[in-house]
Amino acid sequence: MKHWPTLHKILLATILLIQVGWAQSYTEAKQAADQALADRDYQNAISQFQALIQEFPEKVEPYNGLGFAYYLNGQFDDAIATFEMALEKAPTDDSAKRNLILAGGRRALESSYRSGLERIDALKKRFPGHPQLAVLDFYLGKLHYLYGFAGPAFDSWSRVARSRPESGTAIFMKAVEARAKGDAMAQNRYFQEAITKMANEEVFR
Structure with missing residues (x-):
């Protein structure tokens, strides 16, 4: 029994080293993925964030990174699905909310006029009062303008200007x-x- 304190210390030290190594591994991998994103190497960023999610599934940041890489690569449906997964893991995560609003608004421009309006309206109702809602008015204005409705477009952009x-x-x-x-x-x-x-x-x- 007199050797137990020493063994206990060794076990604690080993666990601590494993945790430190795990944290360093995540940090380094996340930095590499972020750098690929900053370099606009979106396919590489997507692959790296996917690997991060597989290795560290409890982390929310890689989901946001992956979703944003999809968004910048023009894969709006994939971006939206990934941000939804981030919110499932962390319902209060504001980055996921902001990114979902951004991707959802942009996706509306790829829809029919009516479907685009419905997408934007659903997001406004889902996140009432969120400061990022100006983005939805920006895209709402673009949607109106693309379909030849200049008046409603300028009304939407006027709300953006005030915000x-x-x-x-x-x-x-x-x-x-x-x-x-x-x-x-x-x-x-x-x-x-x-x-x-x-x-x-x-x-x-």
């Missing part, structure tokens, strides 16, 4: 207002500024 006054959409609406006033110089200035701004914002992320 995100520094966004490219807000600046674009200033161009629309300048055009209505017949101020061609201001219209052109705001329009060029909006194009530059929009190119650098991943829909308000």
Whole structure:
């Protein structure tokens, strides 16, 4: 029995080393997947995040990373399904909610007009009051505009402008207002500024 304290310490030390190694393994693999995503190597990022999920199924971050890689690769249905899995694992995870709103809004543009409206409306009802809902108004405006409804499109983008006054959409609406006033110089200035701004914002992320 007198050897038990020493054995106990050895066991604890071994467990600690295993846990540290496990944490380092996850961190390094996650960093590599994130780097692939940053490098726009989306297929590689997808493969790495899938491997992370297989090895560390209890972690939520790889699901968000995988979903975002799908989203950036244009695989919107896969992105949505992955963010739904993230929310199943962690119903309060705000990153998953924000990403699902983003992917769901973008997916609406690939739908018919009516189906797109229904998708956006369902997300608004599912996440009432969420600060990312401006993204849905952004995509709602695009959906209206794609189908030739300029008035409803401008109404949606006006809501975005009020919610995100520094966004490219807000600046674009200033161009629309300048055009209505017949101020061609201001219209052109705001329009060029909006194009530059929009190119650098991943829909308000």
